[in-house]
Amino acid sequence: MTNLREKEYYEALYDKLTVEDCRRVEESVNNNIDFSDAPEEFQGEEGHERGRHVLSGLMLYFKKGEAFRKKSDTIHDWMARDRAKDEQLYKAIQPTEVICLHCGLTMTSKSRELVEREGQERVLFMFKCSNCKRARAIWEGGAEWDPRNPCPKCQTLMEHTDKRVGDVITTTETCPKCKHQESFDFDLGKTYPPEPVDPHFEEDRKKYCLSNEEGMEYVIQQDNIERLLNQIKDEKENKAAYDAAAKIQTLSVAQLQQLLNPILQKAGYINFALGKPEFMRGVAIEFAMQDTKTDRASHESSKFLKKLIEETLKETNWRLMNEGVTYRLGFLSGRLKGVEGEESLLELAKKSLKNIP
Ligand SMILES: [Zn+2]
Numbered sequence: 001m002t003n004l005r006e007k008e009y010y011e012a013l014y015d016k017l018t019v020e021d022c023r024r025v026e027e028s029v030n031n032n033i034d035f036s037d038a039p040e041e042f043q044g045e046e047g048h049e050r051g052r053h054v055l056s057g058l059m060l061y062f063k064k065g066e067a068f069r070k071k072s073d074t075i076h077d078w079m080a081r082d083r084a085k086d087e088q089l090y091k092a093i094q095p096t097e098v099i100c101l102h103c104g105l106t107m108t109s110k111s112r113e114l115v116e117r118e119g120q121e122r123v124l125f126m127f128k129c130s131n132c133k134r135a136r137a138i139w140e141g142g143a144e145w146d147p148r149n150p151c152p153k154c155q156t157l158m159e160h161t162d163k164r165v166g167d168v169i170t171t172t173e174t175c176p177k178c179k180h181q182e183s184f185d186f187d188l189g190k191t192y193p194p195e196p197v198d199p200h201f202e203e204d205r206k207k208y209c210l211s212n213e214e215g216m217e218y219v220i221q222q223d224n225i226e227r228l229l230n231q232i233k234d235e236k237e238n239k240a241a242y243d244a245a246a247k248i249q250t251l252s253v254a255q256l257q258q259l260l261n262p263i264l265q266k267a268g269y270i271n272f273a274l275g276k277p278e279f280m281r282g283v284a285i286e287f288a289m290q291d292t293k294t295d296r297a298s299h300e301s302s303k304f305l306k307k308l309i310e311e312t313l314k315e316t317n318w319r320l321m322n323e324g325v326t327y328r329l330g331f332l333s334g335r336l337k338g339v340e341g342e343e344s345l346l347e348l349a350k351k352s353l354k355n356i357p
């Protein structure tokens with residue numbers, strides 16, 4: 001398999017891009033900064049030097065940090081892409097019984113590779129005749145490779161001829177319709193020198209590519225700043241909720257009972273009792289009581305009690321739960337929910353504000 005390489009290869013490739021990016025930043029700071037409007041301390045040759053140092057330090061801080069933040073995902077994507085290419089190559093079904101068009105013998109498969117065709121990478125198989133050495137290229141699925149390219153002027157498929165002089169093959173493409181012509185050389189003897197070694201790469205790699213520890217420190221720091229900014233923004237946008245949350249009275253279960261008992265009794269509800277607390281996100285607790293006012297109809301009594309509880313608990317951390325109050329033969333029951341902690345109280349305040357018409 002040919003595309004997927006060792007992880008170190010991708011890491012070096014990524015770092016190379018980071019190094020190039022950072023070098024560009026330094027270069028641009030060194031060459032393009034106009035200090036004419038800068039404050040006094042950045043004037044003069046020494047001041048300029050200091051200014052460049054401060055500015056490039058700041059810009060590189062973010063450049064290096066953001067490069068680190070995207071590094072592992074990018075490398076993961078690159079490797080996944082190459083792995084998918086290998087898989088496509090590996091899974092491609094080789095055409096069978098490919099015959100040499102010159103001598104009619106069965107040809108031998110030589111290689112398979114991914115080639116772009118109509119904007120999509122597809123597998124092209126190469127076959128060779130062991131007798132006459134001629135070759136054929138066949139796409140997965142059996143279609144013959146067509147070397148003709150569409151004419152850039154009229155889209156008609158162009159005819160092409162090859163002429164070899166020494167090691168140079170000159171291919172000329174001619175459009176049969178509009179006679180447009182293009183030619184290009186391919187030099188078999190030409191060797192391509194390897195990319196020159198960058199003598200400062202390792203040095204700059206250390207300078208610009210953050211280690212795991214340095215990178216994580218940057219990410220945590222930036223995330224904290226972002227969280228803080230979001231909180232400030234949230235506090236500004238939801239000032240009313242923050243103010244209301246600060247005023248909420250946090251009551252224990254015992255305090256809740258002490259608050260409700262006299263108010264309920266005064267309204268004609270006796271034997272107020274709380275059940276066993278249920279711990280969820282907050283605390284849910286059942287309550288029950290009896291209505292002593294026999295002239296109150298059931299729906300009237302439950303409606304009145306609901307309003308009374310809601311009104312009484314309005315500025316506390318307790319709420320009547322959504323199912324409301326049930327009335328049966330003078331016996332009323334329901335559930336209360338209490339929350340604690342800054343975040344839950346804020347959420348409660350936001351919800352209460354939304355419910356105010
Ligand atoms: Zn042949």
Ligand SMILES: [Zn+2]
Pocket residue numbers: 151152153154155156175176177178179180
């Ligand atoms: Zn043409």
